[in-house]
Amino acid sequence: MTLARSLKLAALFGALLASSTLAQNADPDARAAETLARMNPEEKLSLLQGFLTPRMPADKKPKGLKSSAGYVPGIPRLGVPPLIESDASLGIANMGGFMRAKDEATAMPSGLAMGSTWNPILIEEAGRVMGAETAAKGFNVLLAGGINLVREPRNGRNFEYFSEDPLLTGVLGGHSVRGIQSNRVVSTVKHYALNAQETGRSFANVVMDEAAMRESDLLAFEKAIEIGLPGSVMCAYNKVNGAYSCENSFLLNDVLRRDWGWKGWVLSDWGAAHSVSIRQGLDQESGTQPTGEWWFGQKLRDALAAGTVSQTDIDRSVARIVRTMYSLDLATDPIAGARPIDFGPHLDAAQRVAEQGIVLLKNEGKLLPIAATAKRILVVGGHADKGVPSGGGSSQVWPVGGASLSLPIPGDAPYHRRLYMPSAPLAALREQFPQAQVDFDDGTDPARAAAAGRGADMVLVFAEQFASEAHDVLTLALPDNQDALIEAVIGANPRTAVVLETGGPVLMPWLSRVPAVLQAWYSGNRGGTAIARVLAGAVNPSGRLPITLPASLAQTPNPVLPGSDLIKPKPGSDLYDMPKEDVPLTIAYPEGSDVGYRWYARNKHKPLFAFGHGLSYTSFATSGLEVRGNQAQATVRNTGDRAGATVAQLYLVSRAGKPMRRLVAFERVELAPGQSAIITMAIDRRLLAEWEKNGWTMPAGQYEFALGESADRVGRPVKVRLPAHSWRSPAKP
Template sequence: MTDSTPTPLPASVADLTLEEKASLTSGASFWYTKPVDRAGIPPIMVTDGPHGLRKQREGGDHLGLGDSVPATCFPPAVGLGSSWDTELVTRVGEALGVETAIENVGVLLGPGINIKRSPLCGRNFEYLSEDPLVSGVLGAALVRGIQSKGVGTSLKHFAANNQENDRMRSSSDVDERPLREIYLRGFQRVVEDAQPWTVMCSYNRINGVYASEDPWLLTQVLREEWGFEGLVVSDWGAVNERVPSIAAGMDLEMPSSGGRTDAEIVAAVKDGSLDEGVVDVAAGRVLDLVRKTQATAGTIAGPLDVDAHHALAREAAGRAIVLLKNEGGILPLDRTASVAVIGAFAENPRYQGAGSSMISPTRLDKALDEIAAYAGAENTAYAQGFTISPRDTADAAELRAAAVELAAAQDVAVVFLGLPAAAESEGYDREHIDLPSEQLTLLDAVLEVNPRTVVVLSNGSVVALPFADRVPAIVEGWLLGQAGGGATADVLFGEVNPSGKLTETIPLRLADTPAYLSFGALDGHVRYGEGLFVGYRWYDARELEVAYPFGHGLSYTTFAYGDATASVGADGDVEVRVTITNTGAVAGREVVQVYTSLPSSDVQRPVRELKAFASVALEAGESREVVMAVRRQDLAYWNVRAQAWTVEGGDYVVDVAASSRDLRARATVSVEGDAQTTPLSRESSLAEVIAHPVAGPIVQQALAQMGGGLLDGASSVMPEGVDMMQMMGSFPIGRVGMIAGDGFPPEAIDQLLAAANAPQH
């Protein structure tokens, strides 16, 4: 009789040989880590997410061509993010954790929180927002939910992975401030708030260095600055050179290399080019992950409650829908009205994107069936209207004519438009943001015979809406997962009051977008030329009109905002209070947003930036005080000279808003700045030196003694009114002798800098 009790894992890597330790740092197969049978170390399974469990039955392939076990397909991030609701997102995460645990999978590969730099990114449907705060807060909620069930997550794709074309080689060339403030900030929030078990490094290079080989990214920033305690795993095939990557802090290479890179690690240790301690650390992190998964294995047993999880998917999908426009109260639909349902997506739903995140759903709702359940089969008529499959050879004119005839005969037309599956996928980017011309032609024809037309969109990233001024109602349905058809009907008929809001701006045209001139690799490099001005930050700074702004979303009720107050608490955070009232006739939910700005700032800043938000449910007529906290660290900018986060002191304007351009209440709060941390050098400007509390008075006194007003123009031949300080302010202090002569010899400058940089008591 054989004892089936697993051998306890070793207390440390000291029990393992060099070869065994190296073997732990790469996969055994596509989805499994390597075991070490001698030491009782089992393999663990990791598998794709992020909006459902994609556990393949046999073999494996990263892009999801193989068959997968059925699992609940929740709304992808493009939809779920539009809920702005951490409680809902956490519950979805918990459900994902349960399904992952039932299938004995140790780590679900997600969430993805990369910034939507451009609507052209083919994988935007897997990402939450154009804003790092939304991405970080909701990403942390997902991680907490999933990991509460004893399975791990893999925060991805770290970092600056904002396009698909040439993603395995191209370099994302980003200046320090936008890299820190936009592209890394969401990752930092999730790591510090939720400690994902793993972080997945991306394929691309960052400023010329592969993410998998970057010690600054994987060790200095991720571990030393943010305190990450888990394991770094590569994206599948993201390792360029294994020895430099393990030295940089990339612990686990996936998938299997057939032992080749394990041998490279062993050889590097033996020839002295790699410290064995580096291998010990990486192997130890793999062992820690195995321990975590083993500690909870088998604690959640099946079978899966398919009905309950489908109901949650429907709730989440309903909360993801964004009502963009509703003129004349055409929505919600009258349940006694006759409805013409037009568009192939009503019968063949587009509910997720293509690639490694494709889920095999447990069931799939169709909007056509769900609309008929509300309106009655006798009041529901359907016309395909257009084709979405290349294999569909139906005549476009005939389909359009049939749809128009149907629309003319019904009280209201609900037209389902969207992007075909081939338009959005992992691995390649979109070329434009336009809906297919065939669909736009159909909509024009329907509007001619029935102005009571509602458009329902199915898309994984924003699309241009040239019809926005001619259609009375537009419902942004995103990709809603397996229950999206039912959720869409719930919203159309008022069973669910829409509360979703945009987490990405809908532009009028592609040429208006921030990365329009710099999206896509040129000679292997992608220049992030828009800097800090991503998404709404760009449109506000340029004062550009948009189709619908970031944060926008309507309801079947209305909300009034009271006066706002803002105060600094003992912990340095800013507490914002505002009373919200549901002034309509039905219960609803409002996403309250807080934006801040600093008009007196000495550094370049966006017009305003999102710093807090809350999702608030209110009954008709109900009022509630909403309290939101703006973290002090979220007010900080990345000080390049000091190489540190710095809170600039001053009077901050706090806008409480229904969208980034619908500002409802304003308060001002005085925030004390951080102490001067930037050391002075010979390259520091004269203005910076004069602003320094120690060096400034010394320099001003010296200059006053030289020439009787060198900087105020009193002895100058310059025209009246010319500001000499402004003219000379950018002059490096190390070269001031050129204008000050013997009054500022090099040794005096060095003494001045030493005094300024000395510790102050």
């Protein structure tokens, strides 16, 4: 049967079902139960195994099915649509442009750029864009929602994630999922759980006690699931306390379903299943291929015949999948194939994310914004004449307009590429400064670049770091001699600003000599335009760091990357070959629940730049903090001469006499010059509590709260006495 005929039949039977009395009942559980009762045994089993479409067996691949991350056949006679899955996180992924030739999509800025906005409304809008393009391209599952906390600064996938903080990550991740699913497509949240590095990801055993998990990584997932109600959760590659994530009954059955009351289905990451683990909580094995050891095909049938898996187990998983289809209207509004996309508004949204996600780290002497009177500007390095970089791996988008530059990665697969988005900062700066001479030097010769910079009104050095799935960066130093380039240029011209286009934190040995630094991350389809508008002052920077930038690796919980002794660097590349699966690797996180800035506060480390830090071209003041129960109120005022936005960050700084540092609420506020606003923030009590005895407990005593410009710069605390309080998930705190 062709895919088109399958979809047509699914639509027909879906419409008939929608017209039935039962379908009018909004209860997706009842509809799922009716459909399940009409399925035969083989139809049920067919929903529990997904295929990697480029390598799908010819006899199972419908004619017309496009290449994508995954495909699960539907049941046309019952109106059950197929699941057609696209990789994601930052848009409709298309690794290196090889999965589907010339299939363009809006490339959103990186997850850390999204995290730097601290703007749930904007991130939900970005989710709506991604969801709309998912549906328009004929997919109905987006493998998005990266909720992992940034624990390891060298993690190659940090650029896909939102932050190091459970509240910020959970809120932004939940709103992203909500936006995606508003288009009647499923979004996952991933990679559940504690998948914080790529080295040894498929076999590493992460060891952490339950309280630490509940108060950090699991809390981020819990919050995102509460807000976004994702249809699916993707379990991770790694082990957690000895059991693989995709057969970890504690994570999947006890926490996810029993404690949080979540009703969707769990699918494995591609190749992450290690047994017929349906009783342990895995519902669907993803990405199976003709060769290899797969578990939810014949082995599941054998287990059913042997009685080690029951028909009740099968029915439970099938019901979860079908129920989700009904809850998101996948069956009554099935996918219809590719439709035209109006990319204009989508690119506008991507630009807004990039502009709000740029963080002004340093601005001595108000060097920025660049003076409108500037006559000569030199742009150096970073391929800024071509575009802005993106991260690599399964989240990589082939952008609208096509990649402006595609570079190979030595020794890697041909579809793994270093792509540049078609928005060149050089051209955008020339647009912003038509009266000026804006020149470019590629930065490959520091002496030449320094000579070119002498006498310029402004020099902008673009420094980049490539990061990718399947590889961690082995050092936080900028690659390719870029530190020496910056030193040479600043020695020739003190009016130099550095623009960092990185996937995570980098060290800055030149920081004391450079007056201005802008953290632009991977800024997406219109990143060059966004960067130029911030540099020119057309946009007032409002980004705040979602992670801590360490002064050295010695400050971090694991100064040596776990498993780094097992890897083999690739010749001519910053990347490396992964260790084999027969090598034991245990990863411990000494910080426990004190991730990121909490670790720095606990150990009195002074980072290079703290979580929450970010400057503006105007100034703000906060006053009148009051905390009552689980609400806080304060006044925020723009005390400068430009319109701008700030983020009110409320921290718990002491509980019952014990110093601590936890973000418990935040609010982004836009204000005109001289304008003030009274803001009210809800405090999530889980952030005031600790996990013990199978539930949350807040001790009675004095709690101290303070508003901060960043995690390490907080104001005078307000003291509040709170009574003891205990509760279990999923009860509202």
